[in-house]
Amino acid sequence: MHRVQENITVQDLKQGSDLLFKSIYEENRSKFLNFAKKYNLSQDDNIDVYQDAYIIFYNNVMQGKVTEFTSSISTYLFSIGKYLIFDKMKKNNKTINPDFDLSIVREKEALVDPALELEQQELTTEQILLKKYFVTLGKKCQELLTLFYYRGFTIKDIIEAGDYTSENVVKSAKSRCMKTLKERINAQN
Amino acid sequence: MYENPKRENKRTKLIAMKNQDLLYHYFSNSLTAEQEEVFKKLLENDAEFKAQFLFEQNLKEVIKSNEIDILKAKLKGFEKDLAATKTTRIENFNTKKTKSKTFVFNYKTFAVAASIAILMGWFGYNSFFKTNYSSIYNDNFSVYPNTVYTITRGDTKNTLEREAFVAFESKEYKTTIEKLNAIPADANKAYFNFYKAQAYLNLEDTEKAEQLFTQVVKDSTGFVAESIWYLALIAIKEENKNQAIQHLENLIENYSYNKDAATALLEKLN
CATH class of the missing domain: 1.25.40.10 (Tetratricopeptide repeat domain)
Known part of the structure; x- marks a missing residue:
């Protein structure tokens, strides 16, 4: 396979290309699964861990927690993956071998980048309701709000990315989307 | 004291815009130190501002959760594709293995068939073996x-x-x-x-x-x-x-x- 990841920057990834997202996933998958074998989790568990690690990595990039790669993408994935494996093993009370003390190895500080956010918070009841109505918004509204709140695009970035002509147009579109969202929630509850 | 309603209305609009700007800068991580001070005070003293802030904060979490759902579905799809490719490869490998066994077993038959193919010449070969x-x-x-x-x-x-x-x-x-x-x-x-x-x-x-x-x-x-x-x-x-x-x-x-x-x-x- 064509090797894609060596020269990838945070900005490349933030463009949100599906092709790049897939290439990075596939390029690191076998390496990661090979590495994870030694921890005696099942293959399905290892795939789950790899996917979780990949999503955590991707979210951190998208949300501006990683502003520049200080190591290769593989290093990030392995580092997060290791953290998740140990976390899983601790929860399962599983040991690698008798002389291996899990408590000493996995602290967040040992990560490739301590600023990485690893836990996904459970949604509150209010947020679950909000999510229910967010997905009923039109595609354009969902995209606009996602660009702003998830991908950290500024209004200028949003204009550059496409469908909007001025700052005021973006601002009023964003306000309208939020107003619709509030109205839908209020109408149903 | 008499307050002109038009002026009052304009003032309210201006404050709302200013507050929106503050929230915009907060969620874009671009508040100045001065704005941060105002922001903190508003959170403490202005219930409407606080409600809007909490709404946007919740929205941010919700969008993240929605994106995670989308990403998970994509990764599931990649795994499905990889499994399908693997199955096809195994099937092809098994077919090839069967074919090679048949070749050894029916060597004589194959030799006769090959002679016929040679006799039929290039035209015959072409119609038999090229991609149809x-x-x-x-x-x-x-x-x-x-x-x-x-x-x-x-x-x-x-x-x-x-x-x-x-x-x-x-x-x-x-x-x-x-x-x-x-x-x-x-x-x-x-x-x-x-x-x-x-x-x-x-x-x-x-x-x-x-x-x-x-x-x-x-x-x-x-x-x-x-x-x-x-x-x-x-x-x-x-x-x-x-x-x-x-x-x-x-x-x-x-x-x-x-x-x-x-x-x-x-x-x-x-």
Whole structure:
């Protein structure tokens, strides 16, 4: 396979290309699964861990927690993956071998980048309701709000990315989307 | 003291805009130190501002959670594709193994068959062993159904579009093209070119079909993946293997439409 990841920057990834997202996933998958074998989790568990690690990595990039790669993408994935494996093993009370003390190895500080956010918070009841109505918004509204709140695009970035002509147009579109969202929630509850 | 209502209204609007700006800068991580002070004070003293802040904060979490759902679904899809590719490889490997066993076992029979093939000469060899593009095309081609225009019995409006799609469903492809072409340009819809291309393809006019499918891909307003699939089939029909492979790879990598069929077809061509 064509090797894609060596020269990838945070900005490349933030463009949100599906092709790049897939290439990075596939390029690191076998390496990661090979590495994870030694921890005696099942293959399905290892795939789950790899996917979780990949999503955590991707979210951190998208949300501006990683502003520049200080190591290769593989290093990030392995580092997060290791953290998740140990976390899983601790929860399962599983040991690698008798002389291996899990408590000493996995602290967040040992990560490739301590600023990485690893836990996904459970949604509150209010947020679950909000999510229910967010997905009923039109595609354009969902995209606009996602660009702003998830991908950290500024209004200028949003204009550059496409469908909007001025700052005021973006601002009023964003306000309208939020107003619709509030109205839908209020109408149903 | 008397307050002019217009002025008061304007002042409220200005404050609301200022507050919106503050929230915008907060969520863009671009609050200045001075703005941060004002922001903190508003959070403490202004219930409306606090409610809006909490709403946006919640929205941010919700969007993240929604994105995670989308990403997880994508990764599931990648795994499914990888498993399918693996199965196809194993099947191919097993077929090859069976074939090689048969070769050893039936060596004498094969030798006789080979002699016959040599006797039949190049022409015979060519028709036996080369990729049979026409049969691959026929195995994979089926006309794309009308999914855009609902024809109902009680529909009394006899528009050109309705006539075009009635003709399309009756396999009267020439009429389909005539009717679609007769629709004035300002009433053109994004999917007309796709169905015109379908009609040309069924009339064996691959050149025009190809032009229109290419246009659909370029316009990118719908039926893009479908058009790439038909472009791959046209390339197969024209025995242009490289072009077919390019279209199929594009389809598999970037779209989900007909992915399994495209993967199987790609295996056949390789």
